[in-house]
Amino acid sequence: MANILRLASLSVFFFFIIYSPLFSNALSDCNGPCRDLNDCSGQLICIDGKCNDDPDVGTHICRGSSPSPPTGNCQPSGSLQCQGQIYPTYKWSPPVTSSTKAKLTNNDFSQGGAGGGPSECDEQYHSNSERIVALSTGWYNGGSRCEKMIRIKASNGKNVTAKVVDECDSMRGCDEEHAYQPPCKNNIVDASDAVWSALELNKDVGIVDVTWSMA
Ligand SMILES: *[C@@H]1O[C@H](CO)[C@@H](O)[C@H](O)[C@H]1NC(C)=O
Numbered sequence: 001m002a003n004i005l006r007l008a009s010l011s012v013f014f015f016f017i018i019y020s021p022l023f024s025n026a027l028s029d030c031n032g033p034c035r036d037l038n039d040c041s042g043q044l045i046c047i048d049g050k051c052n053d054d055p056d057v058g059t060h061i062c063r064g065s066s067p068s069p070p071t072g073n074c075q076p077s078g079s080l081q082c083q084g085q086i087y088p089t090y091k092w093s094p095p096v097t098s099s100t101k102a103k104l105t106n107n108d109f110s111q112g113g114a115g116g117g118p119s120e121c122d123e124q125y126h127s128n129s130e131r132i133v134a135l136s137t138g139w140y141n142g143g144s145r146c147e148k149m150i151r152i153k154a155s156n157g158k159n160v161t162a163k164v165v166d167e168c169d170s171m172r173g174c175d176e177e178h179a180y181q182p183p184c185k186n187n188i189v190d191a192s193d194a195v196w197s198a199l200e201l202n203k204d205v206g207i208v209d210v211t212w213s214m215a
């Protein structure tokens with residue numbers, strides 16, 4: 001019995017020897033290890049054991065340095081209740097290829113429009129005559145695709161390039177910032193009127209299957 005106790009306390013001791021240096025240093029920067037937000041520098045918060053931008057603060061300090069998603073892990077990561085309905089939330093989207101399958105939806109990027117707050121990339125509202133899109137959270141990838149062009153192809157043979165300006169939030173929704181809409185699915189290209197008309201699609205259809213790639 002005494003031996004077992006000694007063994008147990010030894011392993012606890014070694015656990016601290018091994019793991020404490022991880023946390024005893026100064027505050028962690030982007031992707032650095034953390035247990036809670038006190039371990040992260042500045043406005044960063046602790047997400048899944050790593051310091052990252054706080055979506056509620058909307059900073060892009062860690063833009064482009066977020067870890068790449070484990071491929072194939074596009075399962076719902078949680079759920080959100082919205083006006084009595086339960087919606088899945090998604091942290092990741094399917095991998096981006098030269099022909100990424102997506103659902104095209106229509107978004108209003110203008111101030112006072114049905115799209116909610118200003119665009120995530122530049123904190124600005126946009127005219128719906130610009131060829132612009134919002135991408136699901138996984139594809140938005142913490143802002144790494146902001147201001148980049150993507151090419152969208154419709155099954156009618158038409159294609160168009162459009163600029164990424166916003167996130168179609170797959171993790172949050174049902175609040176003022178998201179115009180009280182439920183969270184997005186993880187495979188959404190939410191496009192302006194200009195994108196729909198360039199593809200010669202009728203936005204009143206609501207949702208159309210398309211493919212996209214980085215332009
Ligand atoms: C996009 O459409 C143009 C015609 O508008 C065509 O010439 C071009 O080959 C298409 N590009 C792709 C990648 O499908």
